[in-house]
Amino acid sequence: MKNEKVYKMAFSRVYPLLVQKAERKGRTKGEVDTLIFWLTGYDEAGLQAQLDKDVDYETFFAEAPQMNPNAEKITGVVCGVRVENIEEPLMQKIRWLDKLVDELAKGKSLEKILRKA
Numbered sequence: 001m002k003n004e005k006v007y008k009m010a011f012s013r014v015y016p017l018l019v020q021k022a023e024r025k026g027r028t029k030g031e032v033d034t035l036i037f038w039l040t041g042y043d044e045a046g047l048q049a050q051l052d053k054d055v056d057y058e059t060f061f062a063e064a065p066q067m068n069p070n071a072e073k074i075t076g077v078v079c080g081v082r083v084e085n086i087e088e089p090l091m092q093k094i095r096w097l098d099k100l101v102d103e104l105a106k107g108k109s110l111e112k113i114l115r116k117a
Contacts, residue, residue, distance in 0.1 A: 007058040025105040041066030
């Protein structure tokens with residue numbers, strides 16, 4: 001399965017890339033963390049514990065305290081694929097996170113990104 005490689009990537013290696021992507025566009029690590037907390041239900045200590053344990057993407061999402069029910073409202077294209085049409089649940093969660101960070105990097109307000117507006 002081609003997605004297996006992605007699922008086994010260490011989240012601790014992906015996380016700094018997400019932060020860098022946001023910071024290059026003038027956003028902050030704190031804002032990226034806010035997106036992660038909103039999507040997964042992790043808090044600061046929970047996120048840090050996952051980073052310290054060096055878990056893979058699959059484990060990171062499997063152990064997420066509570067996926068946000070509004071995550072279903074995340075739509076758009078990431079890597080040429082519409083996130084709302086992804087059938088594989090884990091890949092959809094990964095792409096949801098990518099999409100949130102993309103929106104942050106494009107200058108959207110956190111309120112809009114978190115589907116509050």
